[in-house]
Amino acid sequence: MNRSLVEMARCMLYHEGIDKEWWAEAVNTSAWIINRIPNTVTVKTPCEIVYQKKPQLKNLKVFGALGYGHIPDEKRRKLDAKAFKCRFLGYEDGVKGYRVLNVETGQVKIVRTVKVMETTSTGDFMTEVERDDKDEDVAAPHVTAPSRGQTQTLTIFNDEVVLLQHEVTTETAIVPAPSHPMITRSRTRYIEETTDPEEAEGR
Numbered sequence: 605m606n607r608s609l610v611e612m613a614r615c616m617l618y619h620e621g622i623d624k625e626w627w628a629e630a631v632n633t634s635a636w637i638i639n640r641i642p643n644t645v646t647v648k649t650p651c652e653i654v655y656q657k658k659p660q661l662k663n664l665k666v667f668g669a670l671g672y673g674h675i676p677d678e679k680r681r682k683l684d685a686k687a688f689k690c691r692f693l694g695y696e697d698g699v700k701g702y703r704v705l706n707v708e709t710g711q712v713k714i715v716r717t718v719k720v721m722e723t724t725s726t727g728d729f730m731t732e733v734e735r736d737d738k739d740e741d742v743a744a745p746h747v748t749a750p751s752r753g754q755t756q757t758l759t760i761f762n763d764e765v766v767l768l769q770h771e772v773t774t775e776t777a778i779v780p781a782p783s784h785p786m787i788t789r790s791r792t793r794y795i796e797e798t799t800d801p802e803e804a805e806g807r
Contacts (some may be wrong), residue, residue, distance in 0.1 A: 609634045620668025626693065629703065629712075633667050633694035665692050665702070671720035673704045673713060688713075692720050 613630035616622070622630070639650045640659045651659040672687035680686065690704035693712065701714045 608638060612637070616667040620666070620691075622668045622691070626705075629693040630667060636695050637664075663695070663702075665718075665720045666722045667692060667694065669720045669722045670707075671704070671718050673702075673706070673715040674717035674719075687719070690715075690718065692718065 609631050612634035613627060616630045616633065617624065617627065640661060642649050646653065649659060669692045671690055671692055673690040674687050675685065689707045690713065691707060693703040693705055695701075696703055696714050699714070701716050702718050704713050704715055704718055705711070706713055
């Protein structure tokens with residue numbers, strides 16, 4: 605068997621988690637795709653060389669992808685489902701249809717219309733993301749009180765609290781620490797005498 609067919613079939617099986625028992629379907633789909641890939645020598649696809657026209661690639665679908673196969677009107681009643689869950693297996697030669705696997709019965713069906721959910725991952729067939737709507741206790745960010753001579757600005761962006769602190773320049777009188785108690789008392793008396801205008805005038 606051609607190595608390219610085997611490699612492509614293996615990748616398709618493992619990509620979607622398909623069982624190895626469907627290897628024949630994977631190989632057939634690989635051959636169908638390779639026949640529509642341009643050749644490096646002729647710069648044409650095998651189908652173009654044989655049929656003298658470029659192949660249509662609008663019906664390309666992901667092997668093993670989950671989807672819905674349409675049920676014809678003549679095969680169902682009014683209240684029956686119009687589609688069945690399936691996996692895409694490949695293309696049917698000679699007819700306009702697709703080979704799909706019915707996930708409920710395990711049978712291979714040929715359908716003309718199939719809606720393939722190519723973006724749906726394996727095991728998550730048309731399911732919605734479950735979200736926990738319960739209230740959760742979220743601890744508030746701890747912000748320390750600003751010290752004297754500082755201001756705080758809280759900026760909330762993308763659920764993050766950014767603490768910006770900057771010092772405010774203020775004019776303060778710096779008095780050196782006294783070196784002796786006697787000097788402290790004398791300086792204190794001097795300040796009181798000079799800062800009290802009534803006592804200064806009386807004296």
